[in-house]
Amino acid sequence: MINGKRIVDEFLHLVCIDSESLNEKEIADYLAKKLKELGLDVWVDNGGGKFKGNAGNVMGRLKGNVKGEPLLFIAHMDTVKPGNGVKPIIENGVIKSDGNTILGSDDKSGIVVILEILRILKKDNIPHPEIEILFTFAEEIGLYGAKTVDTNRLHSKCGFALDSEEIENIIIKAPFQNSIKIDIYGIESHAGVVPEKGISAIEVAAEAINNMKLGRIDSETTANVGIIEGGKAANIVAGHVKLICEARSHNVDKLEKQTKHMIDAVNNVVRNSEININKKKLIAKSNETVIREFDGISVDKDEFPAILAYKAIEKTGLKPRFEQSGGGSDANILNGKGIKTVILGTGMSNVHTKEEFIKVKNLIKTAEIVGNIIRLSYE
Ligand SMILES: [Zn+2]
Incomplete structure (x- = not known):
């Protein structure tokens, strides 16, 4: 009993x-x-x-x-x-x-x-x-x-x-969940003297996030950029930004698709960030780590x-x-x-x-x- x-x-x-x-x-x-x-x-x-x-x-x-x-x-x-x-x-x-x-x-x-x-x-x-x-x-x-x-x-x-x-x-x-950490590396330079010699990691991040589908994606899938960190000072074109994001879905294929979409959004902006200094082409860089937090x-x-x-x-x-x-x-x-x-x-x-x-x-x-x-x- x-x-x-x-x-x-x-x-x-x-x-x-x-x-x-x-x-x-x-x-x-x-x-x-x-x-x-x-x-x-x-x-x-x-x-x-x-x-x-x-x-x-x-x-x-x-x-x-x-x-x-x-x-x-x-x-x-x-x-x-x-x-x-x-x-x-x-x-x-x-x-x-x-x-x-x-x-x-x-x-x-x-x-x-x-x-x-x-x-x-x-x-x-x-x-x-x-x-x-x-x-x-x-x-x-x-x-x-x-x-x-x-x-x-x-x-x-x-x-x-x-x-x-x-x-x-x-x-x-x-849901299945991925955590997605993306580092964006721009090129630092003095924002008041030679801003044209820099690529702002903050601007790259902003544009990339703006291009991301976030929030409720469909009845099974959600996505979020939860943390954004970067920059050193108001007068420095930002050289580094870190994004901590997640995606969840009850459907593993949709999860992978959403994860790729978020990474692609960054890569597309990075690819178009090119500047020319002394005839040398410079470009921002990014790398990402995806961890399957749980099935x-x-x-x-x-x-x-x-x-x-x-x-x-x-x-x-x-x-x-x-x-x-x-x-x-x-x-x-x-x-x-x-x-x-x-x-x-x-x-x-x-x-x-x-x-x-x-x-x-x-x-x-x-x-x-x-x-x-x-x-x-x-x-
Ligand atoms: Zn509990």
């Missing part, structure tokens, strides 16, 4: 453990110990070390006692800032912070639900297929845990990330994790909704690594703000949903 008091007590304990991104050691140790106590084979990596963090991913596997597909449940251990010294308050069935920090229900609500379900499986001797758990580090600052985790050690081909708000929602689509999520409504989540939410007495997300989360990375993963809500609200809160009844409902997922997976 799901025990509401036990969930709340453990949740309060978890949110009081400081675990801002890259400082997850205390909570990682705690969770590894818990998983062992609950009968799981546990292993941890030291993925955080590569990013000057003090912890890695925590993984566990509970042997199945019925036939069925292995199921992976995922939550992240880190929180955003200010996340140290959380003092949780419960009022009328709502848990919040004292207003000086975030609460950390993102994503400790996911963790607490997973622990509760594991406890019930063991205590009540409930039949279940093989269950795998992945608690990641540094999700909030770049999905580092999911990116570095060795998924070859996992058996599951289907996963559920407990890391969203509305408990009726099943996120089955999320998208594209789970069909009739694929196993989507069907399972839908039925489980329905069985809990709620009306399930398939949704798409505009952002990136661990689930994006896991899908990219071949584990079909959907994102479920836990009731966390106003996340990443000091007004973050969660209703106790939603924590309990989420545990019911996860319990139903496990039961329905082999029935």
